[in-house]
Amino acid sequence: MRKRFHILTFGCQMNANDSAWLARALTDRGHVPSSREEADVHILNTCSVRAKPEDKVYTELGRISLLAQKSPERKILACVGGCVAQQCGERLFARSRELRLLFGTDGLAAAPEAIDLLLSDPQRKITLLDFNETFAEQGHKLKAAATGPAALVSIMRGCDNFCAYCIVPLVRGRQKSRGSEDILAECRALIAGGAREITLLGQNVNSFGQDSLGDGSSFSTLLYRVAELPGLARLRFMTSHPKDMAPALVQAFAQIPLLAPRLHLPLQSGSDRVLRAMGRGYTRAEYIALVCALRQARPDIHISTDIIVGFPGENEQDFEDTLDAMQEADFCASFSFVYSDRPGTKAATMPDKIPPALALERLSRLQVWQNHNSARILEAMRGQSAHVLLEGPSLKNPASSWSGREAHDFAVNLYIPPAHGATTGDMLKVRITGSGKPTLKGELAE
């Protein structure tokens, strides 16, 4: 039964990658992607890392029910996957008549078949929320999938760190590494399908292999092996936990030329007191020493971060320490969030919650600093040469205007004369001519 489907994705890149896999798997089964309005099968791939994620899901389920009421003959099916499904479980079914499938991340591999079962049996509901002991391989059953020039590859699932504020270990389960050979096989298939850049993904890639499913390969060993694959032009990874950043991984930045000079390294707070309460396992001085070692290994590296403001008990001095540390680390970008209580976490039970108005005020001070610093870093790139991976022609002027990304992962818009014959996936040498917000401008270097 050929159906139109639409996937709405919230949350991290792991979720984005899961959604991309699900789309390929459903397409393999004969279904077709469509707009939200036209879809018969609606999939919400959800995130519960910050406040009110359930509300977003209810809003979307409400919208889907309206569509179903407007055209009952379409027999609309709704599915909720990801972290909210895992967190809320079967009580979500009560929210919507159309909702008949719940799947967590470990249930993803079985979701396409479940969707087909539900399409042929309108009375049925399916729940795929158990955590597995194994890493369910999803890739091998797919036909060679067309891919863009930049591809994502999940190398692990879950997390063992239990940072005091974080719900991820509760909704994604314990850390499970994927086998190196399976990862390499997926990378080869993606390169054969047109990928030039690969980003290896996990909640904490630095501890890859250090769990019961590990096959003896450390993350840096894996990185060297992926970097050797013929046809690959650029390699990235995320996310790294500072406490697990092995010296061998720092050295990889000096030794692997196609490893991009950009690292996302969440600091969370610059106050040792808050870092301890968060259970992060490093001090501010250790973090800064790591940044220095990285800059020594790769002088042109740009480092970005995540920051939580308003963690329980955070005082003005703690916050000032965070601003100081950000300055010292010279972040090119930061994703900053007001702390939010998540059910089942250690921080949710901590006293001294920060009033929202105060936390928001701190957040905006931090963001003012970051915007200023990001603009300064972008501006300093004017006149420099860069290698840009072409991601596609721009929508406005497809004949000669292209967008791509340079090594630090900044977007670049560039004019390329049609006679040049540029195609998506080309890696071109470019001169940066300007820094708009937030993209750079460039022109072909002679």
Ligand code: SAH
């Ligand atoms: N595994 C990654 C990312 C986890 S979630 C890591 O360890 O870095 C992404 C970011 O969301 C976190 O880095 C953190 O800054 C933020 N975050 C997580 N839980 C949060 C909470 N309860 N309140 C506010 N921000 C949170």
Ligand code: SF4
């Ligand atoms: Fe959450 Fe910490 Fe694990 Fe990151 S390392 S996913 S912040 S528990």
Ligand code: F3S
């Ligand atoms: Fe969100 Fe789950 Fe990712 S909570 S950040 S989608 S691991």
